[in-house]
Amino acid sequence: MEPQAPRRDVLKARRDFFDRGAEPEGLSPEILRSWLRCAERGFDSHARPLIEPVGSSALRDLHERNDELIRQSRPELETLAGAARDTASLVILTDASGYVLDAFGDPGFAGKAAGVALRPGAKWAEASTGTNAIGTALVERRPIEVRGAEHYFEPHRILTCAAAPIFDPRGGLRGALDLSGHAGAPQSLALIRMGVDQIERRMFAEAFRAKDIVRFHADPALLGTAQEAMLAFEGARLVAANRYALRLLDLDWNALGARSFGDLFDGRRRLDDGRLVTRSGATVHVETPPRQTVVPGASIAPPSQRNVAQGPVAPAARPYFDAGTSANLKRAIKLVDGDVPILIQGETGSGKEMFARAVHTASSRAEKPFVAVNCAAIPESLIEAELFGYEPGAFTGARKSGSKGLLREAEGGVLFLDEIGDMPLVLQARLLRVVQDRSVTPLGGGRPTPLDLRLICATHRDLTALSASEAFRADLYFRLAQFTFALPPFRALNDTAAAIDALWSGLRREGRSLAPETVDAMRRHSWPGNHRELAGVMKAMIALSEPGETLGPELLPASVLGVPPRRPDAAERAEGDLAALTRGAMLAAIEACDGNVSAASKRLGVSRSTLYRKALGGRG
Numbered sequence: 001m002e003p004q005a006p007r008r009d010v011l012k013a014r015r016d017f018f019d020r021g022a023e024p025e026g027l028s029p030e031i032l033r034s035w036l037r038c039a040e041r042g043f044d045s046h047a048r049p050l051i052e053p054v055g056s057s058a059l060r061d062l063h064e065r066n067d068e069l070i071r072q073s074r075p076e077l078e079t080l081a082g083a084a085r086d087t088a089s090l091v092i093l094t095d096a097s098g099y100v101l102d103a104f105g106d107p108g109f110a111g112k113a114a115g116v117a118l119r120p121g122a123k124w125a126e127a128s129t130g131t132n133a134i135g136t137a138l139v140e141r142r143p144i145e146v147r148g149a150e151h152y153f154e155p156h157r158i159l160t161c162a163a164a165p166i167f168d169p170r171g172g173l174r175g176a177l178d179l180s181g182h183a184g185a186p187q188s189l190a191l192i193r194m195g196v197d198q199i200e201r202r203m204f205a206e207a208f209r210a211k212d213i214v215r216f217h218a219d220p221a222l223l224g225t226a227q228e229a230m231l232a233f234e235g236a237r238l239v240a241a242n243r244y245a246l247r248l249l250d251l252d253w254n255a256l257g258a259r260s261f262g263d264l265f266d267g268r269r270r271l272d273d274g275r276l277v278t279r280s281g282a283t284v285h286v287e288t289p290p291r292q293t294v295v296p297g298a299s300i301a302p303p304s305q306r307n308v309a310q311g312p313v314a315p316a317a318r319p320y321f322d323a324g325t326s327a328n329l330k331r332a333i334k335l336v337d338g339d340v341p342i343l344i345q346g347e348t349g350s351g352k353e354m355f356a357r358a359v360h361t362a363s364s365r366a367e368k369p370f371v372a373v374n375c376a377a378i379p380e381s382l383i384e385a386e387l388f389g390y391e392p393g394a395f396t397g398a399r400k401s402g403s404k405g406l407l408r409e410a411e412g413g414v415l416f417l418d419e420i421g422d423m424p425l426v427l428q429a430r431l432l433r434v435v436q437d438r439s440v441t442p443l444g445g446g447r448p449t450p451l452d453l454r455l456i457c458a459t460h461r462d463l464t465a466l467s468a469s470e471a472f473r474a475d476l477y478f479r480l481a482q483f484t485f486a487l488p489p490f491r492a493l494n495d496t497a498a499a500i501d502a503l504w505s506g507l508r509r510e511g512r513s514l515a516p517e518t519v520d521a522m523r524r525h526s527w528p529g530n531h532r533e534l535a536g537v538m539k540a541m542i543a544l545s546e547p548g549e550t551l552g553p554e555l556l557p558a559s560v561l562g563v564p565p566r567r568p569d570a571a572e573r574a575e576g577d578l579a580a581l582t583r584g585a586m587l588a589a590i591e592a593c594d595g596n597v598s599a600a601s602k603r604l605g606v607s608r609s610t611l612y613r614k615a616l617g618g619r620g
Helices: 008-019 029-040 056-065 067-086 107-116 133-140 154-158 189-207 243-248 323-337 352-362 380-388 425-437 463-468 474-480 496-505 516-524 530-543 570-592 597-604 608-615
Strands: 090-095 100-105 144-147 159-167 173-182 212-217 229-234 237-241 265-270 276-278 283-286 342-345 370-374 414-418 454-459 483-486
Touching: 029 133, 056 067, 067 090, 067 100, 067 173, 067 189, 067 530, 090 133, 133 144, 133 159, 133 173, 154 159, 159 189, 173 189, 189 229, 212 243, 229 243, 237 243, 323 342, 323 352, 323 454, 323 483, 342 352, 352 370, 352 414, 352 454, 380 425, 425 474, 463 474, 496 516, 496 530, 570 597
Parallel strands: 342 454, 342 483, 370 414, 414 454
Antiparallel strands: 090 100, 090 173, 144 159, 159 173, 212 229, 212 283, 229 237, 265 276, 276 283
């Protein structure tokens, strides 16, 4: 598709803003706010911003840190890749800092996009790349379309982009989904929003498979779709929500941990058709679990006292703790109960967060919150506000009600700071004061709030070396690392067969089993990604197989089997072309079913595992 001429109103806005220093007209408020932020940073709109993609090693680290996000987004990336190819565009997934993790779509446009560094490893944060859909959507925390000349930097006027941020069920910013193409070629923001809805729904189901989930909506037709409202409870306490639930109940993320089931719904008022009445007086339809009898007029108990529809849930896995790690776990529990901060060290994927969760579960604070914060995943420009909270109006784009902050969300429980070695130095000073004073002051002023929490930190980096080079504050290091535990990598375990069995036992297998030769192949692999890599491979094998099947080594990735790649011959290339056509038809069916793989498999008359294997097994 050929680029269209820039809109005259945008060109006039550029002249007014950049040449005359006047307030431009005709721009959306989001674009104007972004231009103002860029101007405050002293950006020259005529310059070409320096965007150097990270090296292969750093890119692998980015993928490892965001492997859960990549996995949860893969169906939408594959589905949208077809739409991207049809419109000579790219579908792009980024992390919360704006680093491009994956980009699929039209190869011709991909080559041109590489000229502006629109490829994996490049950072498209607004603070470094100016106004663009990815970076501005992450800052504004809302879907954004940036068309041609609306980009701050002149060289980016060749692009039109539509992006939406991805949030986890606790309101944490995880990344962004984007469609980018030639300027003037319209990008479907609605398609991107639908993709994000599916990703967030998948995140919710995986994160709270063991919690009570209430699914509801004012429109019964939207129950069971990606637009249904979802709330998760621990007992009667609200611990997670999606954006649709917050919108329907007129809440924000600060309600998590602060509201109960009874605060949201009137348990004494239940309509005969099973609808609930909210505290504001509105009625909503609730998804009823299969085969559950609805008793007209019955009172509604908190979710922990009744069965709540869970819906399809992805399998989960737990890491294997050997004898030494199990002994350390018992010591860590005593230390946390004794208010001694601990530091967990280990390679990426070695189970640091699961170790911390196990400590919390067995500690005296098990009934209180466990708040996990990945210091490497939150953009540097947002981490201060996310951790310490802020007062209303503290900065441009701040929520009207302010924010409680993750430190205060952990009140009474355990705060887990993952990848603490990646925390910016300026915030290390603030965290040190919090640890020393046991209180937190939100951004924008306000009174210090006392804190009662236990602190667990984790890192895959050498904090001692970082402290020696002054890349990490030594005084904070000695405050946080009063006792250190080192988790062994998978390859160092004495009994890898037991570790494989433990991880496999923790999954929802539906009668599947591992063939002995499959286990042997797994034992021979070094698993550089540790437990996380192994769990990911197991989940993929389950997705590619049928219930009750014995899984042979042919389902293992080539990297695990140690098979080197080879160039296909002519016959294989012809077969690959036919497979590509088949896969295109399957992806079109998935897109027509709004990303619902089960519905698409029924439409095509093939099994779900066949559809996964042939349509979603490879990259676009």
